Amino acid sequence: MSVTIKDVARAAGVSPSTVSRVISRHPKISPATARKVREAMESLGYHPNIMAKSLVSKSTQTIGLVLPRSAEELFVNPFFSEVLRGMLAYANTARYDMLMSSATSQQEELDAVTRMVLGRRVDGLILMAPRLGDPIIERLLELDFPFVLLGRSPEHEDLFLVNNNNVSAGYDATHHLISLGHTRIGFVGGPPDMVVIHDRLTGYKQALEEVGLPFRDEWVINADLLQKSGFHAVSVAMNYQEKPTAFVIADDIVAFGMIRGLCEAGLSVPEDVSVISFNNIMLSELSNPPISTIDIGIYHLGYLTVQQLIRRLSGESSLQKQVIVPHRLIVRGSSGAPRPR
Amino acid sequence: MSVTIKDVARAAGVSPSTVSRVISRHPKISPATARKVREAMESLGYHPNIMAKSLVSKSTQTIGLVLPRSAEELFVNPFFSEVLRGMLAYANTARYDMLMSSATSQQEELDAVTRMVLGRRVDGLILMAPRLGDPIIERLLELDFPFVLLGRSPEHEDLFLVNNNNVSAGYDATHHLISLGHTRIGFVGGPPDMVVIHDRLTGYKQALEEVGLPFRDEWVINADLLQKSGFHAVSVAMNYQEKPTAFVIADDIVAFGMIRGLCEAGLSVPEDVSVISFNNIMLSELSNPPISTIDIGIYHLGYLTVQQLIRRLSGESSLQKQVIVPHRLIVRGSSGAPRPR
DNA sequence: CTGAAAGCGCTAACAG
DNA sequence: CTGTTAGCGCTTTCAG
Numbered sequence: 239m240s241v242t243i244k245d246v247a248r249a250a251g252v253s254p255s256t257v258s259r260v261i262s263r264h265p266k267i268s269p270a271t272a273r274k275v276r277e278a279m280e281s282l283g284y285h286p287n288i289m290a291k292s293l294v295s296k297s298t299q300t301i302g303l304v305l306p307r308s309a310e311e312l313f314v315n316p317f318f319s320e321v322l323r324g325m326l327a328y329a330n331t332a333r334y335d336m337l338m339s340s341a342t343s344q345q346e347e348l349d350a351v352t353r354m355v356l357g358r359r360v361d362g363l364i365l366m367a368p369r370l371g372d373p374i375i376e377r378l379l380e381l382d383f384p385f386v387l388l389g390r391s392p393e394h395e396d397l398f399l400v401n402n403n404n405v406s407a408g409y410d411a412t413h414h415l416i417s418l419g420h421t422r423i424g425f426v427g428g429p430p431d432m433v434v435i436h437d438r439l440t441g442y443k444q445a446l447e448e449v450g451l452p453f454r455d456e457w458v459i460n461a462d463l464l465q466k467s468g469f470h471a472v473s474v475a476m477n478y479q480e481k482p483t484a485f486v487i488a489d490d491i492v493a494f495g496m497i498r499g500l501c502e503a504g505l506s507v508p509e510d511v512s513v514i515s516f517n518n519i520m521l522s523e524l525s526n527p528p529i530s531t532i533d534i535g536i537y538h539l540g541y542l543t544v545q546q547l548i549r550r551l552s553g554e555s556s557l558q559k560q561v562i563v564p565h566r567l568i569v570r571g572s573s574g575a576p577r578p579r
Numbered sequence: 580m581s582v583t584i585k586d587v588a589r590a591a592g593v594s595p596s597t598v599s600r601v602i603s604r605h606p607k608i609s610p611a612t613a614r615k616v617r618e619a620m621e622s623l624g625y626h627p628n629i630m631a632k633s634l635v636s637k638s639t640q641t642i643g644l645v646l647p648r649s650a651e652e653l654f655v656n657p658f659f660s661e662v663l664r665g666m667l668a669y670a671n672t673a674r675y676d677m678l679m680s681s682a683t684s685q686q687e688e689l690d691a692v693t694r695m696v697l698g699r700r701v702d703g704l705i706l707m708a709p710r711l712g713d714p715i716i717e718r719l720l721e722l723d724f725p726f727v728l729l730g731r732s733p734e735h736e737d738l739f740l741v742n743n744n745n746v747s748a749g750y751d752a753t754h755h756l757i758s759l760g761h762t763r764i765g766f767v768g769g770p771p772d773m774v775v776i777h778d779r780l781t782g783y784k785q786a787l788e789e790v791g792l793p794f795r796d797e798w799v800i801n802a803d804l805l806q807k808s809g810f811h812a813v814s815v816a817m818n819y820q821e822k823p824t825a826f827v828i829a830d831d832i833v834a835f836g837m838i839r840g841l842c843e844a845g846l847s848v849p850e851d852v853s854v855i856s857f858n859n860i861m862l863s864e865l866s867n868p869p870i871s872t873i874d875i876g877i878y879h880l881g882y883l884t885v886q887q888l889i890r891r892l893s894g895e896s897s898l899q900k901q902v903i904v905p906h907r908l909i910v911r912g913s914s915g916a917p918r919p920r
Numbered sequence: 921c922t923g924a925a926a927g928c929g930c931t932a933a934c935a936g
Numbered sequence: 937c938t939g940t941t942a943g944c945g946c947t948t949t950c951a952g
Contacts (some may be wrong), residue, residue: 252922252923255923255947256922258946258948267921281946290634291632292928293944293945295946300629316657326680330681357628357629357630526867595937596938600931600937608937608938612938627930630929630930636931
């Protein structure tokens with residue numbers, strides 16, 4: 239049924255190995271036979287069987303993407319599709335495909351990875367949004383299997399990774415509010431074991447400390463990364479005796495919920511409360527008011543992560559292990575000077 | 580290096596085929612040997628080589644996802660990640676993986692599909708957001724390769740597909756505005772060769788016609804599906820002599836841009852202009868004002884598409900070819916009665 | 921420069 | 937119930 243290398247060989251009057259050689263552009267093949275073979279391939283409509291090829295060559299031209307365990311959370315976030323777009327863009331140019339596998343529990347996730355790796359389905363892996371004490375990393379290290387982190391893992395300082403400097407990003411966001419004159423600044427975070435969130439919080443603390451503002455535990459609100467939580471954060475925050483006049487919010491999505499919530503509580507942004515968040519998803523520009531945010535180069539993060547992995551796979555020497563994507567502050571309408579008291 | 584079925588056989592003191600049998604749960608295997616073999620697998624840390632397995636069994640347990648050519652457009656849309664979430668959820672339960680491949684031109688796209696299909700990399704394919712006269716469908720039909728459409732193709736009425744009734748959805752959206760008292764209703768679409776858009780427009784026309792409102796060509800604005808275009812649509816619309824008091828917008832994202840644009844033009848929603856759109860992405864609830872929209876069950880669309888494909892692959896009889904996911908109107912703050920003149 | 925032969929890791933008749 | 941035998945479609949020495 240399906241046309242194989244043998245059929246081509248027969249049609250071109252050569253041996254299967256010769257056909258194989260012209261496919262892999264072996265140098266020592268005469269132009270004449272090469273042409274003959276190509277013609278035969280063309281007219282028979284030959285396409286190599288990838289499975290057979292990778293069985294023997296031990297390479298799949300595929301990279302695996304391990305989706306965050308809490309896919310539920312991360313997925314609804316436009317961050318994900320943007321980062322994926324970047325990944326596919328690079329993979330595409332390098333003629334790699336991407337295999338995705340989702341899981342709903344930590345165990346499932348480990349199984350999925352093991353299947354991909356030991357089943358020789360992928361040449362390398364990308365791990366997203368690592369959490370503190372992530373067991374997958376250990377496993378991969380044991381197996382000595384190539385992978386690149388999108389993010390960082392505090393427990394392992396020497397991995398290949400692509401990341402932002404989230405501490406500095408947290409600092410910049412907070413500093414922006416301080417420079418506008420705010421002194422009562424809250425922080426709305428996410429699951430505290432997510433390293434990104436942790437880092438941004440650290441930057442927040444640093445900025446406060448630098449100008450001698452006190453860090454107040456009760457002004458740090460942890461939630462998950464769904465919009466609802468932003469909404470909910472409002473009700474928490476607005477019950478404080480001393481209310482913050484501004485918030486650093488760990489994710490644009492939560493900022494959306496928060497702004498909406500403030501609005502319903504009769505407060506206006508930025509007149510009553512200023513808000514700045516992170517990521518700069520497309521939509522943040524079109525919020526009402528537009529959201530001030532830290533652009534982290536989402537597309538780039540994805541693009542570079544795959545690039546990093548593929549370079550590593552092709553054994554490129556002189557490859558620096560850690561790639562930091564620069565961020566930048568984007569000031570829009572959601573942040574302004576505090577109301578004079 | 581890697582442990583194979585032979586190693587297990589040796590360790591368990593049986594033949595390779597016996598090992599293969601216990602893996603595939605062949606009925607006629609004695610419990611005793613089964614246990615022996617399992618123990619050997621366990622202690623050696625055996626994992627089947629998927630490539631070898633699919634080479635002989637001709638099945639990959641993988642389904643391919645062909646991303647829309649204009650990935651640039653579709654990807655920034657949270658619609659995509661939500662639909663993907665649904666797809667992965669079902670694939671996961673059925674122990675299938677998903678292979679994605681992107682392309683930047685029609686030719687690349689065709690090549691990618693051909694590689695996947697003829698390279699025996701996937702058992703079936705999912706096609707998203709088909710356009711008029713899509714050549715991929717023809718190709719797949721020629722090859723007699725199983726696929727399921729997410730959407731529909733007017734040229735082929737008899738394909739397996741999962742879809743909404745977009746005509747009816749367009750009708751419902753428009754009717755909602757009419758019932759609020761609007762008589763001057765515009766339509767903001769997208770690339771006109773996208774079938775979804777076309778269908779929603781048809782529904783829009785039907786609703787107008789039903790109540791005897793004239794269809795005006797100049798009130799139909801076509802753009803792409805980026806937010807910018809919503810923004811841009813405003814400037815077009817607001818230059819009309821007779822301005823619409825309401826808009827049916829083919830996608831939530833564009834509605835975001837439009838609302839923002841109207842706002843900057845000094846018009847308020849819904850007091851001056853009402854707006855309703857489609858999809859009900861998570862964020863539309865948190866817009867300011869919250870967007871009235873037609874919920875199309877995005878997650879479900881993805882979930883059911885993969886289900887449909889996998890059922891088809893497992894040769895399930897009595898499988899209805901066309902699955903229609905119901906939609907429903909969600910009224911929020913962006914639509915209201917027109918200002919009395 | 922090209923062909924023959926062996927084998928990647930697994931499954932599937934066909935005999936026992 | 938289990939072992940033997942042949943491949944799946946491709947690459948890769950090793951000879952010519």
